[in-house]
Amino acid sequence: MSATVMLSAEQRKQSRNTGVTLIILGVISAVFFTQDGGSAGFGLTEGFTLNLSSQRFAQVLAVALVGAGAFQLYRGFGRLMNVFLATGTALFVISFLAWSASGESFNFTGMLQDTVARSVPITLGAVAGILCERSGVINIAIEGQLLFAAFTGSIVGSILNPWFGIVGAVASGVALGGLLGVLAIKYQVDQVIVGFAINFLSLGVTSFVGQRVLVTKPEYNYLTPFRPIDVPLLSDIPVIGPSMFEQNLFVYFSYVVVAATTWWMYRTRWGLRTRAIGEYPKAAGSLGVDVLKLRYRNLLIGGAVAGLGGAWWPVGAVGRFDENITGGRGFIALAAVIFGRWHPVGAFIAALVFTLAEAVRLKLGNLDTGIPSEFLLSAPYFVTLVVVAGFVGRSRAPKSVGQPYTEQ
Amino acid sequence: MPRWFDALGSRLNRMSSLVITLLAVVSALVVGAVIIILSDVERLGNGEIGAAFSELATAYSALVRGSVGSLRALSETVNNSTPFIIAGVSVALAFKTGLFNIGATGQMLAGGLATTWVGFVMDGPAIVQIPLALLAGLVGGALFGAIPGVLKARTGAHEVITTIMLNYIASFTILWALDTQLFQRPDRSDPISKFVSDEAMLPKVFGFIGLGEKFPAHSGIIVALLVVAAYWWFLERSKMGFEFQAFGQNADAAEYAGMRAKRLTVVGMVVAGGIAGVAGGIEILGRYGYATQTFAGTIGFDAIAVALLGRSTPLGTMFSAILFGALQSGGREMQVETDINIDLIVVLRALIVMFIAAPLLVKAIWRVKSAQVSTGQTFKGWGS
Known part of the structure; x- marks a missing residue:
């Protein structure tokens, strides 16, 4: 989808809202979830636990989210907008989990x-x-x-x-x-x-x-x-x-x-x-x-x-x-x-x-x-x-x- | 055609709609009776059908005695009706604006919490503190009502979703607030607030002629009646009320006529929220004297039924609120005197709402021919 396609005012507004939402999520991630240095264990399968450094993850995520939000505001992802949003939100939730569970581990798959x-x-x-x-x-x-x-x-x-x-x-x-x-x-x-x-x-x-x-x-x-x-x-x-x-x-x-x-x-x-x-x-x-x-x-x-x-x-x-x-x-x-x-x-x-x-x-x-x-x-x-x-x-x-x- | 003839005709019409209303109530009581008898498995199992019917008779007579049978019962009915009237007007006003306010519960909690705060930080005099506390309730409810209004105007998020979510958020937020030093009663560890000052409690409505003991209803009913009067004036006499209704009936036409849809949406929710906030404040100052997580109960939700039953008109909402209040106090008496629990009241209310909303059905059941009926839509779909 090219950027020259005319969008209705409604669509433009929604696209702007989406960009702003992404940036806000990124800022929250940068401000809060980078506080703690510990790593969180995400129990995935029996015997395998993924250890995430909550700080590092939040830093990377914050940059990615703000970047994606800025791109959305500047150019727009077009049809992929909702995919980026869904992915961004899911990663945000994981970052939130990593931050709150830092230093401990829990059964991630059980939660799903x-x-x-x-x-x-x-x-x-x-x-x-x-x-x-x-x-x-x-x-x-x-x-x-x-x-x-x-x-x-x-x-x-x-x-x-x-x-x-x-x-x-x-x-x-x-x-x-x-x-x-x-x-x-x-x-x-x-x-x-x-x-x-x-x-x-x-x-x-x-x-x-x-x-x-x-x-x-x-x-x-x-x-x-x-x-x-x-x-x-x-x-x-x-x-x-x-x-x-x-x-x-x-x-x-x-x-x-x-x-x-x-x-x-x-x-x-x-x-x-x-x-x-x-x-x-x-x-x-x-x-x-x-x-x-x-x-x-x-x-x-x-x-x-x-x-x-x-x-x-x-x-x-x-x-x-x-x-x-x-x-x-x-x-x-x-x-x-x-x-x-x-x-x-x-x-x-x-x-x-x-x-x-x-x-x-x-x-x-x-x-x-x-x-x-x-x-x-x-x-x-x-x-x-x-x-x-x-x-x-x-x-x-x-x-x-x-x-x-x-x-x- | 002479004018008196028209007047007579419309009066007869109103009579017949009263007949329909009475028949609807009777129908609801009949269905309620069937449910009571059929669910009496103990007695039916032992073949004591006569005993089951005599319990039914005791229950229904307790329903009447508990609601209007004595001064104390009447006073109880007045107290129960008061929050229904105010919260009912909140929902009704939103309906008139084309908004579906399911959030009266949350707005009551927000308003009640604000009222409680003014109630315990000040210590009289009543003439200053009560209006201030209720004003705080109004502001608290209005601010909380503003959230779904702004969200709808800015992002298009539907108020049915947002108000439901905000009800839950309000109930958890008040739980948190009641746990803070500001609100929590010093000698308690559970979430319960400090008492409001004695001066802040609403006086008994007939206290000034010495009837406070015999008729202990509080003066919240006066506030409720003022709210109904203000609602009537707003709908019938004010420019904004006209705009609200025009917007509620046909948003596109209203916008074309120059009314600002977004502003009306926000203001409509703010006003509805404010009124519900007052209902919360009245419950605090009139009934409890302190706040808990559940002080609003299901009033905000029942208020939807009140407004629907009253077709969102000022008088209709008031009368259906009184009916709900009467059922409430009658139901308590019934629960005391018989094995029949107060949940029956919820059944009866639902049936009354259903039958009154379906005049054609009532006519068909009771074979009434003449009565004219009006059908109309309260809620114009989900909007686009």
């Missing part, structure tokens, strides 16, 4: 493994949101769908077996998707109101029934979660193998869902029509697409995906349901929808950014750093905030999202 595992409900919740929003229906109810699915999944899974738990969770996700559909599409209720009502309803019903029933009958809320399964060959790749392919089935489900949704959305007729009715439902309708039916279908499939995400808590992670166990993950998923620009792969990356920050926080909690723990706790949220503000900027939503459609 944790990152990927925790991303499952956020990724699936975000894909559910994308399916709905691409067809023109706002889904604020992701949180409620996840929570209710976790609740049903735990009860059904405890009474029957974990596989039925997944089925139950998916069914409850579909049911809430249907409820959203009936109210938003048939009765044309404001979609944000319905979404919030479903969130409150899920929170209320699961807490209420949970307290009333599960407290006295704990046997309905106890199951053995899935164990990790190694993917042959792939799991032998150093670092990447253990972090991505030594996981339980839910992680693989989420890969499949992300890949399938991407293919479906951009390579099938159904996907094309879905995108069309989210942008210009009238035009699509006049060409013979059944807008309302397609919206229902997307909401139900989205509900199923969210249900699978909700099943992660009882079946894929902790083996039970607790009051408000999702703790706002559905809203993080909502953020991932916007952050990922309504694209499944984007949402997956967004979920990983958030959970990486969370995994870093958990790791640092064990190491002795000078940072007050309260600020470490807010790190994932802070990173998301900075990334959204600095990198993503204005993202474009499906044009007709939130507007009810009446057949002419």
